Amino acid sequence: xxxxxxxxxxxxxxxxxxxxxxxxxxxxxxxxxxxxxxxxxxxxxxxxxxxxxxxxxxxxxxxxxxxxxxxxxxxxxxxxxxxxxxxxxxxxxxxxxxxxxxxxxxxxxxxxxxxxxxxxxxxxxxxxxxxxxxxxxxxxxxxxxxxxxxxxxxxxxxxxxxxxxxxxxxxxxxxxxxxxxxxxxxxxxxxxxxxxxxxxxxxxxxxxxxxxxxxxxxxxxxxxxxxxxxxxxxxxxxxxxxxx
Amino acid sequence: xxxxxxxxxxxxxxxxxxxxxxxxxxxxxxxxxxxxxxxxxxxxxxxxxxxxxxxxxxxxxxxxxxxxxxxxxxxxxxxxxxxxxxxxxxxxxxxxxxxxxxxxxxxxxxxxxxxxxxxxxxxxxxxxxxxxxxxxxxxxxxxxxxxxxxxxxxxxxxxxxxxxxxxxxxxxxxxxxxxxxxxxxxxxxxxxxxxxxxxxxxxxxxxxxxxxxxxxxxxxxxxxxxxxxxxxxxxxxxxxxxxxxxxxxxxxxxxxxxxxxxx
Numbered sequence: 476x477x478x479x480x481x482x483x484x485x486x487x488x489x490x491x492x493x494x495x496x497x498x499x500x501x502x503x504x505x506x507x508x509x510x511x512x513x514x515x516x517x518x519x520x521x522x523x524x525x526x527x528x529x530x531x532x533x534x535x536x537x538x539x540x541x542x543x544x545x546x547x548x549x550x551x552x553x554x555x556x557x558x559x560x561x562x563x564x565x566x567x568x569x570x571x572x573x574x575x576x577x578x579x580x581x582x583x584x585x586x587x588x589x590x591x592x593x594x595x596x597x598x599x600x601x602x603x604x605x606x607x608x609x610x611x612x613x614x615x616x617x618x619x620x621x622x623x624x625x626x627x628x629x630x631x632x633x634x635x636x637x638x639x640x641x642x643x644x645x646x647x648x649x650x651x652x653x654x655x656x657x658x659x660x661x662x663x664x665x666x667x668x669x670x671x672x673x674x675x676x677x678x679x680x681x682x683x684x685x686x687x688x689x690x691x692x693x694x695x696x697x698x699x700x701x702x703x704x705x706x707x708x709x710x711x712x713x714x715x716x717x718x719x
Numbered sequence: 720x721x722x723x724x725x726x727x728x729x730x731x732x733x734x735x736x737x738x739x740x741x742x743x744x745x746x747x748x749x750x751x752x753x754x755x756x757x758x759x760x761x762x763x764x765x766x767x768x769x770x771x772x773x774x775x776x777x778x779x780x781x782x783x784x785x786x787x788x789x790x791x792x793x794x795x796x797x798x799x800x801x802x803x804x805x806x807x808x809x810x811x812x813x814x815x816x817x818x819x820x821x822x823x824x825x826x827x828x829x830x831x832x833x834x835x836x837x838x839x840x841x842x843x844x845x846x847x848x849x850x851x852x853x854x855x856x857x858x859x860x861x862x863x864x865x866x867x868x869x870x871x872x873x874x875x876x877x878x879x880x881x882x883x884x885x886x887x888x889x890x891x892x893x894x895x896x897x898x899x900x901x902x903x904x905x906x907x908x909x910x911x912x913x914x915x916x917x918x919x920x921x922x923x924x925x926x927x928x929x930x931x932x933x934x935x936x937x938x939x940x941x942x943x944x945x946x947x948x949x950x951x952x953x954x955x956x957x958x959x960x961x962x963x964x965x966x967x968x969x970x971x972x973x974x975x976x977x978x979x980x981x982x
Contacts, residue, residue: 486981513738519979520982522973523800524799525796525799525800525982526981526982527981543804544799544801544802544803544804545802546802547800547801547803548802550800552797552800554793554796554797554800556793557793557797558790558792558793558794559729559793559794559797560729560733560791560794561731561733561790562732562734562735562736562737563729563732565735567729567732569730571725571728572801574720574725575722575725575801575802575803576801576802581896598736614797679904695870
């Protein structure tokens, strides 16, 4: 269970997270959605300790995360645009990651199903975007983490790889792990998301089960439901131009 | 292996296969070869190599280092998402940049010197001083590159700052010293000039080599002053101490930025 409590973060004068409180439950997949620049990536970076919130707390199973970062042993992270040292081979990247966490449980399921062994000697710099994404996802899965944080995980994946990924994702859910995923492809999120957290301009505008969002907005699909939420916000904020 | 050693090994492996780094080492070797073709004796080659080192090593360390940090941005984020403490990641990344650059420098100038037997001709102290000067310059300027690149996300600005730092510390500083000498030539300038020299790692590296080469005529104004003030035994030691301090400064600045900043 991850709990965010009153998270605030500003970059200079620009407020990116404006008091976000949210709970991510184990055994559920939470879709973190919102327009570009709504604070999704900043929220993820705060969770990982890459960025430090100006105010608020982050708790992992009730314990505040520490600056030294030992808690990150429980987290698997796949960034939005993964890049590894260009001249390292795929196998060398995995060997390094494993050496950094000696004694950790190893789960090479996703690595095997993506067929990464066939690219073991290939320099990462020569891989296509989709293959880099596969390396990044397999690395996130590698230590069987309690928490998976995935930023745009399906971008660049071919349909077969995307299918394998979704299979692994459902496996993680049934294992009782906490999954947080961002994507702009709402139709895809609909396939596996249990909960939705909707961010707009740094504020959490909805958090709850997908079906609750659909009921609240009177829509049958995620995409029009989110659009309805956004429209509602713009009307609320006034300004005729903003409605369009 | 410790986290520092693992990050260092990954960085060093990556750079050992980097084409630009290979070009740097070969370029230095080419310069040395040319100097032997046209120059001749060991002493003169060491002197000319010194001048090439003083200009090229800071330039390459700054430009290559800045580019490297920007190119490693996503990899740094991946490392920081692992259960590692930031200071350890910084040390690994810094050594992973500075050590391959140092190796390229030492091999680039070392192999031609050994092949031509200049090691036997030139005074050993001068060769050691040249190597030490280059190593310190590499360590100092690659740390400065990291401090600059970690200080701004604007790559163009970072690169411009790096080039400006190179210009100021290599060419600009000498010009400034000359201007001071010619403007205030009627005053006793010994002490302020010694201070000025200690304030620039490039000058220090030059003095380190020249005092050990026994080439008084080439010491220049500040170099001669330096030798008179400290003597040829203590002089190089003082220069080395000042170079170490100069190296520690950008390293601690870069480390501080790395530990504190948001990624």
